[in-house]
Amino acid sequence: MKFHVVYDGQSHALELRDAEYIFDDIPGAASVEQVKPGVFSVLIGAKSFRVNVAAQGEGFEVVSNDGLPRTLSIIDTRDRLAASDAAASKGPTVIRAQMPGKIIKILVEVGANVEAGQGLMVVEAMKMQNEVKAPKSGLVKKIAVAEDATVAAGETLIVVE
Amino acid sequence: MFRKVLIANRGEIAVRVIRALREMNIASVAIYSDVDRRSLHVQMADEAICVGPAPSSESYLVKEKILAAAKHVGAEAIHPGYGFLSENAAFAKACGKAKIKFIGPDWQAIEKMGSKTAARRVAIAAGAPVVPGTEKGVSDPKAARKIASELGYPVLLKAAAGGGGKGMRRVDQESELASAMSSASSEAERAFGSGEVYIEKLIERPRHIEVQVLGDEHGHIIHLGERECSIQRRHQKVVEESPSPLMLAKPELREQIGEAALRIARAVNYANAGTMEFLADQSGNFYFLEMNTRLQVEHPVTEWVTGIDLVRWQIRIAAGEKLTLKQEDIRWTGSAIECRVYAEDPANNFFPSPGRLAQYEEPSGPGVRVDGGVYPGWTVPLDYDPLLAKLTVWSDTRLTAIERMRRAVAEYRVLGIKTNLGLFAELMADADWRAGDLDTGFLDRFMHKLKPQKSSAEATVAGVLAVSQLAAKSAAAPQGHEPASLWRVNGRRGLLR
Numbered sequence: 001m002k003f004h005v006v007y008d009g010q011s012h013a014l015e016l017r018d019a020e021y022i023f024d025d026i027p028g029a030a031s032v033e034q035v036k037p038g039v040f041s042v043l044i045g046a047k048s049f050r051v052n053v054a055a056q057g058e059g060f061e062v063v064s065n066d067g068l069p070r071t072l073s074i075i076d077t078r079d080r081l082a083a084s085d086a087a088a089s090k091g092p093t094v095i096r097a098q099m100p101g102k103i104i105k106i107l108v109e110v111g112a113n114v115e116a117g118q119g120l121m122v123v124e125a126m127k128m129q130n131e132v133k134a135p136k137s138g139l140v141k142k143i144a145v146a147e148d149a150t151v152a153a154g155e156t157l158i159v160v161e
Numbered sequence: 162m163f164r165k166v167l168i169a170n171r172g173e174i175a176v177r178v179i180r181a182l183r184e185m186n187i188a189s190v191a192i193y194s195d196v197d198r199r200s201l202h203v204q205m206a207d208e209a210i211c212v213g214p215a216p217s218s219e220s221y222l223v224k225e226k227i228l229a230a231a232k233h234v235g236a237e238a239i240h241p242g243y244g245f246l247s248e249n250a251a252f253a254k255a256c257g258k259a260k261i262k263f264i265g266p267d268w269q270a271i272e273k274m275g276s277k278t279a280a281r282r283v284a285i286a287a288g289a290p291v292v293p294g295t296e297k298g299v300s301d302p303k304a305a306r307k308i309a310s311e312l313g314y315p316v317l318l319k320a321a322a323g324g325g326g327k328g329m330r331r332v333d334q335e336s337e338l339a340s341a342m343s344s345a346s347s348e349a350e351r352a353f354g355s356g357e358v359y360i361e362k363l364i365e366r367p368r369h370i371e372v373q374v375l376g377d378e379h380g381h382i383i384h385l386g387e388r389e390c391s392i393q394r395r396h397q398k399v400v401e402e403s404p405s406p407l408m409l410a411k412p413e414l415r416e417q418i419g420e421a422a423l424r425i426a427r428a429v430n431y432a433n434a435g436t437m438e439f440l441a442d443q444s445g446n447f448y449f450l451e452m453n454t455r456l457q458v459e460h461p462v463t464e465w466v467t468g469i470d471l472v473r474w475q476i477r478i479a480a481g482e483k484l485t486l487k488q489e490d491i492r493w494t495g496s497a498i499e500c501r502v503y504a505e506d507p508a509n510n511f512f513p514s515p516g517r518l519a520q521y522e523e524p525s526g527p528g529v530r531v532d533g534g535v536y537p538g539w540t541v542p543l544d545y546d547p548l549l550a551k552l553t554v555w556s557d558t559r560l561t562a563i564e565r566m567r568r569a570v571a572e573y574r575v576l577g578i579k580t581n582l583g584l585f586a587e588l589m590a591d592a593d594w595r596a597g598d599l600d601t602g603f604l605d606r607f608m609h610k611l612k613p614q615k616s617s618a619e620a621t622v623a624g625v626l627a628v629s630q631l632a633a634k635s636a637a638a639p640q641g642h643e644p645a646s647l648w649r650v651n652g653r654r655g656l657l658r
Contacts, residue, residue, distance in 0.1 A: 005628075012625070014629070023622050032627060040631075042627055053628055061576050064620045064623055065571060067573060068582075068614060072624060072628050126543055126544075
């Protein structure tokens with residue numbers, strides 16, 4: 001079985017065959033042991049890696065020997081087509097919460113014309129206030145939250161068309 | 162000695178104080194808000210009392226509730242930690258009225274040193290150097306122009322009641338002064354309830370160096386040397402160390418700055434632990450900035466190079482004991498560095514990243530200390546400060562301490578939320594940092610030149626293989642409640658042949 005993965009923003013092809021693998025056309029031998037939930041000891045040849053893995057959205061968060069968190073997701077041909085369709089299409093832009101927090105103030109109304117970079121609302125988390133700005137100029141189609149509401153990361157805040 | 166002490170705080174500092182109390186065989190009482198029921202400090206304390214809902218203005222900051230909790234359990238003293246009520250003179254006074262000992266200085270010292278302008282007057286009267294500037298708030302634009310041109314541009318506007326960079330503005334020329342004054346003043350008004358702003362000469366490429374003092378209630382006070390806290394972002398400290406690289410180059414500076422700190426402390430009959438913050442220029446001239454009349458976040462670096470337990474001494478001093486340490490007995494050994502591990506996303510402009518700690522593994526081994534307030538599986542609430550833990554290392558030299566920090570950071574694994582650990586990994590490799598060529602603008606410049614570090618090919622394979630194994634395991638247990646992703650479907654097909 002062959003996978004297309006995106007690891008840390010880079011696309012790779014991986015084929016798995018029991019203890020062997022082919023990674024970007026280069027074959028190798030590996031041993032993988034789960035040592036506790038979400039923690040793996042991986043030997044690539046004789047090189048030892050301790051890898052922590054946690055699910056994150058549709059993909060995974062991975063930390064290996066350098067201690068730096070990376071993201072990993074799997075993409076097949078259909079997903080790649082869908083992604084490029086979404087990027088090409090024009091229309092409403094959904095602005096989502098970058099972090100969990102509380103809506104302190106909403107600065108615009110539905111139907112308002114906004115400029116790219118204009119402040120739309122103020123969100124607060126952990127004593128820090130963050131102004132959500134319009135990514136493009138357009139018309140405010142929808143405001144999905146109210147002042148004082150608590151939002152989760154990724155939740156829709158406002159739609160600009 | 163006290164038999165029972167209440168900790169009016171949460172997070173890592175509450176855990177730190179509980180540990181000291183336990184070592185002294187004193188019972189500890191935690192307080193917590195509704196969202197902190199599952200916090201580590203609640204689990205570790207001998208007793209725990211809920212003081213209200215999540216907002217700190219309705220829980221950790223309500224003096225009456227905390228005093229009532231202390232009376233209810235029969236606590237004889239309150240340790241305020243840092244932040245919250247730690248520098249609130251009215252709280253310290255209320256504790257005294259309630260016959261509960263406030264573990265810190267007396268309320269008069271807190272009140273006096275709490276105002277930057279009053280603290281500055283104390284420093285000037287005590288003969289300590291201060292940054293040239295006004296002693297009082299300035300509101301008249303004309304007077305401000307006159308003062309600024311006398312000081313010479315650039316100047317710095319600062320909130321008299323504030324800290325943490327709020328109400329602070331750099332002004333490079335006269336034409337910017339009026340608008341900077343009004344924006345600094347309104348920001349200060351919003352943040353601190355006082356729009357009073359004063360003007361200072363701006364020190365170019367300043368280093369933030371502070372001095373730990375420790376005094377008893379019988380008139381004996383000593384200093385425990387300096388900490389350099391120049392690695393800051395948005396005026397918040399991120400990395401601290403002792404000794405300062407400046408003192409490593411000019412050892413005589415420690416005694417000079419220590420003596421200046423003691424002159425100020427003696428002027429207010431200061432007792433308990435406190436910190437004098439100074440700005441130093443690159444040639445080692447230093448100027449008193451302000452005093453923090455409490456335990457500092459970064460106290461572990463001082464504890465490690467001096468071998469002195471500051472929290473234990475805070476408690477002993479508050480119980481009326483004499484400070485038995487003499488200035489000439491204090492020795493500084495080796496080099497300690499602390500990194501503040503924050504729940505924040507470096508890839509998203511360091512915005513807070515609260516959430517569930519899917520995995521959390523702290524480093525250990527020689528010369529590593531973690532002052533943490535979290536545990537795996539815990540959800541970091543969005544209501545409070547994003548500090549997860551402080552990672553401190555010690556070694557015999559600054560450079561070996563840096564290598565030790567690099568090793569410890571790589572052992573530190575946090576998944577589920579974003580942290581700034583990756584930044585420390587890269588900072589430890591930076592040539593300017595290693596050379597000790599620091600100033601408070603260092604971190605901003607460093608982050609601008611940072612380039613993302615690529616994962617090595619083998620590390621990538623290791624990561625991908627680990628995930629494929631996890632996917633195979635979840636495929637073998639298909640009753641998982643998450644919707645089957647394409648990866649899992651492929652994993653089932655590809656891995657379970």
